[in-house]
Amino acid sequence: MAVKVNLTVNVGGIQMKNPVTTASGTFGCGLEYAPFVDLNRLGAVVVKGVTLAPRAGNPVPRLAETPAGVLNSIGLQNPGVEKFIEEVLPGLAGYDLPVIVNIAGETVEEYALLAGRLDRVQAVAGIEVNISCPNVKKGGMQFGSDPAMAAEVTRAVRASTGKPVIVKLSPNVTSIVAVARKVAEAGADALSMINTLLGMAVDIRKRRPLLGNVTGGLSGPAVRPVAVRAVWEVYREVDLPIIGMGGITCAGDAIEFILAGATAVAVGTANFVNPRATVEIAEGIERYLEENGIRDINELVGAAHNE
Amino acid sequence: MAVKVNLTVNVGGIQMKNPVTTASGTFGCGLEYAPFVDLNRLGAVVVKGVTLAPRAGNPVPRLAETPAGVLNSIGLQNPGVEKFIEEVLPGLAGYDLPVIVNIAGETVEEYALLAGRLDRVQAVAGIEVNISCPNVKKGGMQFGSDPAMAAEVTRAVRASTGKPVIVKLSPNVTSIVAVARKVAEAGADALSMINTLLGMAVDIRKRRPLLGNVTGGLSGPAVRPVAVRAVWEVYREVDLPIIGMGGITCAGDAIEFILAGATAVAVGTANFVNPRATVEIAEGIERYLEENGIRDINELVGAAHNE
Amino acid sequence: MPGCRRLTLAAPGVAAAARPGQFLHVRCGNTLDPLLRRPISINAVDREKGEVAVMYRVAGRGTALLAGRREGEAVSLLGPLGNGFSMPRNGERVSAVAGGIGIAPLFFLLQELKETGIHAAVFLGAATKGSLLLVREISDLGHAVLLSTDDGSEGFHGAVTDLFYAAGSCPGRGGAAGACLPEGFFPPGRVYGCGPRGMLARLCEIIEKWGIPGEVSLEERMGCGVGACLSCACKTRHGEGGYRYRRVCAEGPVFPAGEVVWQ
Amino acid sequence: MPGCRRLTLAAPGVAAAARPGQFLHVRCGNTLDPLLRRPISINAVDREKGEVAVMYRVAGRGTALLAGRREGEAVSLLGPLGNGFSMPRNGERVSAVAGGIGIAPLFFLLQELKETGIHAAVFLGAATKGSLLLVREISDLGHAVLLSTDDGSEGFHGAVTDLFYAAGSCPGRGGAAGACLPEGFFPPGRVYGCGPRGMLARLCEIIEKWGIPGEVSLEERMGCGVGACLSCACKTRHGEGGYRYRRVCAEGPVFPAGEVVWQ
Numbered sequence A, B: 001m002a003v004k005v006n007l008t009v010n011v012g013g014i015q016m017k018n019p020v021t022t023a024s025g026t027f028g029c030g031l032e033y034a035p036f037v038d039l040n041r042l043g044a045v046v047v048k049g050v051t052l053a054p055r056a057g058n059p060v061p062r063l064a065e066t067p068a069g070v071l072n073s074i075g076l077q078n079p080g081v082e083k084f085i086e087e088v089l090p091g092l093a094g095y096d097l098p099v100i101v102n103i104a105g106e107t108v109e110e111y112a113l114l115a116g117r118l119d120r121v122q123a124v125a126g127i128e129v130n131i132s133c134p135n136v137k138k139g140g141m142q143f144g145s146d147p148a149m150a151a152e153v154t155r156a157v158r159a160s161t162g163k164p165v166i167v168k169l170s171p172n173v174t175s176i177v178a179v180a181r182k183v184a185e186a187g188a189d190a191l192s193m194i195n196t197l198l199g200m201a202v203d204i205r206k207r208r209p210l211l212g213n214v215t216g217g218l219s220g221p222a223v224r225p226v227a228v229r230a231v232w233e234v235y236r237e238v239d240l241p242i243i244g245m246g247g248i249t250c251a252g253d254a255i256e257f258i259l260a261g262a263t264a265v266a267v268g269t270a271n272f273v274n275p276r277a278t279v280e281i282a283e284g285i286e287r288y289l290e291e292n293g294i295r296d297i298n299e300l301v302g303a304a305h306n307e
Numbered sequence C, D: 001m002p003g004c005r006r007l008t009l010a011a012p013g014v015a016a017a018a019r020p021g022q023f024l025h026v027r028c029g030n031t032l033d034p035l036l037r038r039p040i041s042i043n044a045v046d047r048e049k050g051e052v053a054v055m056y057r058v059a060g061r062g063t064a065l066l067a068g069r070r071e072g073e074a075v076s077l078l079g080p081l082g083n084g085f086s087m088p089r090n091g092e093r094v095s096a097v098a099g100g101i102g103i104a105p106l107f108f109l110l111q112e113l114k115e116t117g118i119h120a121a122v123f124l125g126a127a128t129k130g131s132l133l134l135v136r137e138i139s140d141l142g143h144a145v146l147l148s149t150d151d152g153s154e155g156f157h158g159a160v161t162d163l164f165y166a167a168g169s170c171p172g173r174g175g176a177a178g179a180c181l182p183e184g185f186f187p188p189g190r191v192y193g194c195g196p197r198g199m200l201a202r203l204c205e206i207i208e209k210w211g212i213p214g215e216v217s218l219e220e221r222m223g224c225g226v227g228a229c230l231s232c233a234c235k236t237r238h239g240e241g242g243y244r245y246r247r248v249c250a251e252g253p254v255f256p257a258g259e260v261v262w263q
């Protein structure tokens, strides 16, 4: 008979009823997916990135399909933090669901201001610091590419909020471990990885870049091996909980990340293909634990490192 | 009526009858594919990486399939440069085909010795310097990750041979342009990019890394957007011919690279799926030129940069 | 039309809820390549049978895979999605202007108009005679059909928007261009359009000039299809000379003619 | 056997050239996912009809896609690839030992042996009765068949290598284990094996002990299938206590029993 298993995890102070959350920017504010999944069954929701001022976003096309992947160059379209707090956040009030807000700034100060503003909002369970967006001219990936700057952003956010701080790392670096280490020293409570890989596509009929913004961020199953490797490397070297993401489509994929060292996982592009992916993955992880007689998901975290 | 088009290109001194060559390590020494394609119809062949001493290679599994991609950790299995020159190279003597030899060392000196040794071999049309192999403990990607070290290897090779020197770049860096620039200054005649992305997969049944060598290099269609972006970036900043590769499966893919800035392209993983890929791609490029009334392939190189 | 398919899907829930102008987000294959769903308009609905039909052009790999599906196979779809067309007031005269496969969503609208007893003048354009779609079916619904082809092989020789313009502006509606709106159809109370972007831009220009309200159904590359990813942006007028991006999948695919920033 | 399929392919060139133990590299789907071909042994050949049969277990996505192919569809394949089994000398007595789907390549060998008038003792093992493959067909070729199942539902209760060991070593060949080689079959001149790695390791141990030569067909993950990528490495003994890697697709899939380094 199946044992009753524990699926709850704690990610840097955020208590989640299961390890499955959503990747920022792929799940709106969550409500867009409410017709398809019971949001109460998610471990947490990470909402689309917010900035201090509203942003219109990039010109179209903003999306290109690639083999087993997607290039996007949305450009952080969002209504700005104030409108987000006033108009978007209240919509999630009825759910039993930690809300993690993804923030992006053009300067260190902007990150601090955003964190400070959200610190005063009770409905916010944690802050995910996006220092890895490849689709904006200023800030974004720039911060995530340099360990020292990544640390500076982290310190500024840390100083501005008592809420759990998750720093989202870019894979477009020579050493993700070097960045992770500095971010950990600077006071992050958790890490999330990976953001998208910098990529592009060319339209061979028009002989011009396909995306309106020329380059974009690659996500989806195509990038999964890179993401699993990043989690694996950082888990060995840095003592912080990790939210793993990049190409997760099913429970098996999620378990790969957990075995590599992720305490929780986020589902991104897969939502576009299967809007029920998040909940099905949570169910699948539970089944895997039951079938393998593992009582607690936390036992699985990083287990692939054991010889 | 179709115009007669020019397909010949010159890559850093290597004259190719068309812009299609093979990606090192995916096409053996070429003869393995002779039953499937007329090798004389390739622009050039780039053979499997050779090292000074023979190498047995890594434990199995050495290969894992991933979404639209492949992870490999061959570990540069090869008979060593002497045996390569004596036993492998003569097999290609009957073909009208520039042979480019891919070399890898554990030290700068080894690269120099390899280049010096091959310099004396008439059958070698050019040397591709692999500073980007993710599957060996010493050397390999280490050299390709640091612009200064990459330059040092390039200088050493340059000093040891009068043959065309192509340096093969790693995408696993914060700035491929920074590496490319230094390599150009150090005297490379051409660049090839990209080598594989560092990745891994976990076997969720065994709860251990799937590959015998834990991590591996990701190739195939999955990585194409990253490769096209790398070519695009380097073309803008560095004035050297580029051999573009990474996920090319058909003529359209190859043309993407050419439009982004590649003078030639290499076909790798796609050979496994379609052993005739190289020749079909060369034919497809010719057709594209004809259909679009472009008389010379060289006009297309980097054309996507024109507004 | 060569390469054009019609597919009937048993989907009672969708059939019951669908409004003209809405679309389905369809999983064309079963593997990770191609990865994304494809948006396809609802072309017709049979609520009694619980069936929904779509009509599509084999444009690339996704639609080619869909065309290869066998009868009886299950196809994953999300929908009905999007806003849909607004329905005319009772007795209002309307025109529908379609370019090529653009007739797909308009046909469902024309079906519904018939139900409410509204007759439309339908301007159908295509590259050539063989590509004119659903002509007979639209006539059977009781709507007036005016045809145009780019090569002149059928109807008006030229763009469908030129036909529309000519018909609307011909002296005494007698038809300088040989094609005219039926008696009483001009000016239409509103105009519905679907087709290539350039055609829609021209259509909006015409009706703006005439001061007639209208709605156009747009296409954009889609990720989620449900409003979550912000991929499917449509630039629209906003405030004083400003603009903003709206989601084709959520605030669209149907937009008021005057809102869209063409370019 | 549940989940086991047989597929017949019209491929006159392959049929004419194929030798037992060789394999085909098969494109199971038509998209980039799954990307790679799958190696599948040649199971039988009808040279007159120009047909090749393969027999496979639906193990994952690739083989599942293959199982979904319709009659008459084209399937891309490379082959025949690999070295194949060496054929016995005239009049030699041989044994074939197969675990599960491992019988697939051995059946082609048994077909060819029949042609040359050689009879074999065939040891067939499977998890359970229903998974025993081709029993009747092998008997029909005139070979002796000895069965084993892991659950004892048919034949010897245990591993097929235990059956083989028992048969070969039973006192006076009378069959302590209730299963014996037919008169004159022991010691066999050579032994052919195919099946799971653990089973083959055990088989090689047995025949090494008995001092009988043998050949085993191995599996390894493959990229190219033609010897170019060095993915499909098999560790083999080389020189004094040394080893080297050989390519399963080129120097294999059949290796002399004594060469393979198990581990």
Ligand SMILES: Cc1cc2nc3c(=O)[nH]c(=O)nc-3n(C[C@H](O)[C@H](O)[C@H](O)COP(=O)(O)OP(=O)(O)OC[C@H]3O[C@@H](n4cnc5c(N)ncnc54)[C@H](O)[C@@H]3O)c2cc1C
Pocket: A064, A065, C023, C034, C036, C037, C038, C039, C040, C041, C042, C054, C055, C056, C057, C058, C059, C060, C061, C062, C063, C064, C101, C104, C105, C218, C219, C220, C221, C222, C248, C253
């Ligand atoms: C709301 C909406 C309704 C539509 N209704 C219909 C319809 O009823 N009938 C019909 O034939 N077509 C319709 N289309 C267009 C249809 O979605 C595209 O033809 C289809 O996605 C092409 O996919 P493919 O894989 O065959 O082509 P590919 O060219 O291989 O597609 C490659 C990529 O480009 C995207 N793409 C290509 N063309 C378009 C396009 N025009 N719009 C959006 N994305 C595109 C695809 O989604 C995919 O990501 C509609 C589009 C939208 C947005």
Ligand SMILES: Cc1cc2nc3c(=O)[nH]c(=O)nc-3n(C[C@H](O)[C@H](O)[C@H](O)COP(=O)(O)OP(=O)(O)OC[C@H]3O[C@@H](n4cnc5c(N)ncnc54)[C@H](O)[C@@H]3O)c2cc1C
Pocket: B064, B065, D023, D034, D036, D037, D038, D039, D040, D041, D042, D054, D055, D056, D057, D058, D059, D060, D061, D062, D063, D064, D101, D104, D105, D218, D219, D220, D221, D222, D248, D253
């Ligand atoms: C020379 C040779 C001959 C073979 N002959 C047969 C045969 O006649 N009948 C049969 O049923 N099977 C045979 N196999 C095994 C068969 O190739 C695998 O079962 C098949 O590749 C599994 O693919 P999948 O997509 O269904 O499974 P998946 O598990 O989805 O495959 C995932 C990946 O693992 C690889 N893989 C998984 N299992 C194996 C394996 N055992 N060997 C090599 N690669 C594997 C696949 O190639 C793929 O890259 C043979 C293997 C080899 C090497």
Ligand SMILES: Cc1cc2nc3c(=O)[nH]c(=O)nc-3n(C[C@H](O)[C@H](O)[C@H](O)COP(=O)(O)O)c2cc1C
Pocket: A023, A024, A025, A026, A048, A049, A070, A072, A074, A076, A102, A130, A133, A168, A194, A195, A196, A218, A219, A220, A221, A223, A245, A246, A247, A248, A266, A267, A268, A269, A270, C223, C229, C231
């Ligand atoms: C359309 C789209 C929009 C995204 N927007 C954001 C964002 O606003 N902030 C952020 O940190 N990451 C953003 N991402 C990155 C994802 O959160 C995630 O890191 C990445 O897509 C990898 O996961 P996946 O492969 O499961 O999609 C976006 C990704 C996509 C596809």
Ligand SMILES: Cc1cc2nc3c(=O)[nH]c(=O)nc-3n(C[C@H](O)[C@H](O)[C@H](O)COP(=O)(O)O)c2cc1C
Pocket: B023, B024, B025, B026, B048, B049, B070, B072, B074, B076, B102, B130, B133, B168, B194, B195, B196, B218, B219, B220, B221, B223, B245, B246, B247, B248, B266, B267, B268, B269, B270, D223, D229, D231
């Ligand atoms: C099995 C395999 C072996 C490879 N061996 C080498 C090598 O020896 N030297 C090298 O420079 N690159 C090697 N590569 C990298 C390829 O040359 C190429 O850079 C990469 O695969 C991207 O191209 P693709 O996506 O077309 O395969 C190897 C790749 C594969 C898949």
Ligand code: FES
Pocket: C221, C222, C223, C224, C225, C226, C227, C228, C229, C230, C231, C232, C247, C248, C249, C250
């Ligand atoms: S497709 Fe995702 S918001 Fe429209």
Ligand code: FES
Pocket: D221, D222, D223, D224, D225, D226, D227, D228, D229, D230, D231, D232, D247, D248, D249, D250
């Ligand atoms: S599969 Fe490529 S060498 Fe064997």
